[in-house]
Amino acid sequence: MNEPTGLRARKKARTRDAIADAAVSLFLEHGFDRVSVNDVAAAAETSKPTLFRYFPTKEDLVLHRFADHQGEAARVVRERRSGTKPMTALRRHFRGGLDRYDPVTGLNDHPEVVAFHRLVFTTPSLAGRLTRYQLEDEEVLAEALGEGVRGRVRAAQVLAVQRVLARVNWQKIADGRTARDVHPEAVADADEAFGLLR
Amino acid sequence: MNEPTGLRARKKARTRDAIADAAVSLFLEHGFDRVSVNDVAAAAETSKPTLFRYFPTKEDLVLHRFADHQGEAARVVRERRSGTKPMTALRRHFRGGLDRYDPVTGLNDHPEVVAFHRLVFTTPSLAGRLTRYQLEDEEVLAEALGEGVRGRVRAAQVLAVQRVLARVNWQKIADGRTARDVHPEAVADADEAFGLLR
DNA sequence: GTTACCGAGTTAAAAAAGCAACCCGGTAAC
DNA sequence: GTTACCGGGTTGCTTTTTTAACTCGGTAAC
Secondary structure (H helix, E strand, O other): OOOOOOHHHHHHHHHHHHHHHHHHHHHHHHOHHHOOHHHHHHHHOOOHHHHHHHOOOOOHHHHHHHHOOOOHHHHHHHOOOOOOOHHHHHHHHHHHHHHOOOHHHOOOOOHHHHHHHHHHHHOHHHHHHHHHHHHHHHHHHHHHHOOHHHHHHHHHHHHHHHHHHHHHHHHHHHOOOOHHHHHHHHHHHHHHHHHOOO | OOOOOOHHHHHHHHHHHHHHHHHHHHHHHHOHHHOOHHHHHHHHOOOHHHHHHHOOOOOHHHHHHHHOOOOHHHHHHHOOOOOOOHHHHHHHHHHHHHHOOOHHHOOOOOHHHHHHHHHHHHOHHHHHHHHHHHHHHHHHHHHHHOOHHHHHHHHHHHHHHHHHHHHHHHHHHHOOOOHHHHHHHHHHHHHHHHHOOO
8 A cells, every 4th residue: 555665765755854854843943034954954964955856945844744735635525435525525524634633624732733833824935835835736626626617616615714724723722722622613613614615 | 184074974984884783783683694684784774785885795794893903903013103113012002902991802891792702703704704804914014014924924923912812811701701800811911922922 | 406595796777865066136244 | 336145946967875687606395
């Protein structure tokens, strides 16, 4: 089921992780703009060209965690069991994320995760680039949802809903509440928001 | 004074160490002949050709620790202060090794060191290759000692003495005594043995 | 007595990483 | 207002590593 795990693949994954981890921990400690990519490369013990071979821009050093979820919505729609409506599949998937306290739902109170979200949301260049990612996500979801304007609008609405929900959840947790405590509200919010999509 | 420490050099050193460490620890645990170079490479997380680029033969995976002392005797002779006789320089150097409990003198009771020596001495192919190293050592020492048969004989005698002394010391320690305890005898033996060289 | 496998080493080609030098836009120094 | 540096990102070249397939000697199977 998982990729062939040769030496090459293992070491590439490790290098990638080393770079990403070094980056995030430096950014969290000193702030995105006060850390240069040279610093990151040095901390990860790789060269600058290598760093850029793994991550196209400085922002991606942070955002790859979202990038890993690229196209997830589209996939959920495409792989739904026949008989299930797209919206139901998406709602269930999001609900699953909440129950697993998946960081992308905003419903996660691990200190690192919270700090990470604050970093993303309060750094303009990061927030900006993140919306670019979501636009691409929107396009593939639109395709999965059907031709024409109809699909595009649906896609935009779904992603907007997810974005808002995640933001609301994160805000409550940033205010000091625990994920477990917020969970019921998050589920209720999700039901209401997805309900509006009909 | 020390080599430029770029990324490349650092990683090469690390790879080399990883291979050597994996090798020695596997050999100590299972025996030299029951561990294949494939096992070593796998444990060190490198490929077989890489392993062989760092160490020309399987034996060298163990013996590089001796190889690091290659030519040491010759260097001691060449770099002695003028006015000092070669033999005195060599005797003093060996004496220094005893005082530092240098593993090459056999006078070292760290469990790993003792086990390592047992490994070398009780594995025929290793013991065999080790004497090959000592022959090369002998040649360069002979050159440093002067032309002709005279130098060669001297060289052979010095190295034979060191070999015997190391072996005797190791034997006592293998019998359970501590290095500190054996030290005086080792010094006495050394004095006597080097004395015979006159 | 082949046939098949194992372990030490090697080879060639391709991927990946390092290095040094560069471009380009910004901003601080003088 | 040049000049110099800094940080993001790129380029070309070299070195290192992986991969897979190979040689060669030994030895177990049948």
